[in-house]
Amino acid sequence: MTIGTQADYRRYADALSAYIRRDGSSLGDVQVERITTPVVQRLVEVFAMGRPANRQQPSLPATPSKANHLFRYLRRTLAWGVRNGHCTHNPAAGVRQAKEAKQHRMPTPDAYDVVLAFARERGAFPSHTKGSCPAYIAPVMVLAYSARLRGIEVCTLTDAHRLQEGVHGQRRKGSRDSVTEWDDAMTAAWEELAARRSAIWNREGRNFAVPLRPEHRVLLVEQTGNPMAKSSLESAWQRFITMAMREGVIEKQDRFSLHGLKHRGVTDTVGNRGDKQDAAGHQSPTTTGRYDHALPVVKPPRRR
Template identity: 45%
Template sequence: MKKARKRKHNPHIPSHIDQAALPAAVYFDHRGSGNWYMSHRDEHGKQRRRNIAPADATLAELHGIMDEASNTDRETLRYLCQQFHDSPKFTELSPRTRDDYAYCRDVLVNQDTRMGKPLGDLAIRRFSPALVQRLVDKIAGEGTPSKAAHVLRYLRRVLQWGRNRGYVDTNPAQGVEAPAERKQRRLPPVAMMEVLIDRAKALGRLHRNEPGSCPAYLSIVMELAYLCRLRGIEVVTLTDANELDSGVLTNRRKGSRDNIVRWTPRLRAAWDEAKAYRARIWTARSYPTPIQPERRPLIVGNHGMALSKSGLDTAWQRFMGKSIDAGVLLEEQRYGLHDLKRRGITDTPGTRADKQQASGHRDQSMLDIYDLSLPLVDPSDSPLPSLSLRNKP
């Protein structure tokens, strides 16, 4: 541990501390109840502060904290992951991405190795593409190819972040083969979809505490996801600003083009039902009505605020589970809310160009994933040869 330079006497430091014996880079902030902190520079060279102990910490405790900090192995994967998660680059990510990366980090650093210690404790500079490939193949071989693919994408990003900031010299995860993920392109039959929508409407009329009930907004979300070919997150982020005279203005994600879905009696009924449900919730809870239309969410929860995507996912999974328990559908017939978008694109009339314009996809190849309709074509035909050619020897 670095020896501390001679300090000037600080009258604010607690009297039980021998100031001459304080470890280097440890300082005392007397404001408030007081805190011991250490100073360091981040990857951008900016001075940063980290509180390490309260004011009543002993000198021995301060030395122990600094000994542990100085003995931290900065060459390990665990240390690099921690630096990435503490960086501004990580905090700029969406909450769902941060949650996914936190899960992938835990999977990586806790992987067992033949050396008898977890992968997180190995020196990152000794990683090779072959080692990363074995790791990915091992996770995929456990029957979880999607998990292996997520871990690989996370490791690539962390190593590239570390390479750009001098933590490592190369990115050994580049060029590693990703496992083939399972393709779940489920297309719910129209009859089953309509039965489940009607079931959600009926159960949504029950009191929320009654057995078998489900949220009243669930059938509305199902209708809008199918009719407008929307993802779940796109449905729950609709507001009154998306209601136009000509139809519903979509708010598509992942680079898809927005469009306006023309009003039909069924779409108008679903939209008006959502507004009526919202009005009942807001009236019952004395919730103030925002003046600006973009501040008025179309889909709200029982609390009156905009429904979150995680809340929608939970309600959907419970609804599907109860439907299976009731014998409405089989376990193998279970499908996701996102599959209603696939059903909507498949049921869109017209050519592939019409379907692409309706779905908002910029790349026509995406229709191979979302449009599962079978085109009706004519049989091949050729003109019959003339009699003279057929009779010619």
């Protein structure tokens, strides 16, 4: 379990524990045996649709996505409790999840091009000056798009993932690893991040011990020289994309997420659904279908 996942679980536990029931008691004070399936179902619905105005409620935003995160955490925790003898049943079993709208926030081809150009322009500004953005934003965009990587998968790229034939994408969430062949854009992006890392590690007055093993030399690093956390990358991305909208590079409706670059990469992959599934590392074509937004071109019917 990663540090980020542990932090998420602690936040979910706090939110569930502070949840105020109809009788005024908090869920954290209720014995497990008194928690029923209808109680859990109502909890999911309340978090999904919006909680009552109550100052005692936790500050976690009420959305279907957050409600389902809380529900899955509760179901997993109670299943562990059953297995280890802490409770006799799992009231979260059989509860229906909240319906989530499909929001991939994938960039249009034009939006991707103009935002990438903007990232390169502003990344060339001196650091921490007005209008600048981190120099790593543009190469991260290229790798996330071309190798169809999540943000966390870009953060964990190391020198060991640089193979002669291409970039070894070490994937999460049960997806299969894959190697994306080099092209000029990916090569330039990797070299740019590697040069930035070397400049940070070799900065005058810095006593940084460079890892000897290639699998320990992370490609994307903070100014301190340490590996960049996923949260840091996401925060930098939000500041950058907000600046892009503020300066009229893209409209608000064209805003896209860092993860949307993977959607764009899968959609733009040449080939059939099987080719796209292999490129994305998905275990099933159903998952690929959620990432591939290309409209199929089919032939008209022909009467015999």
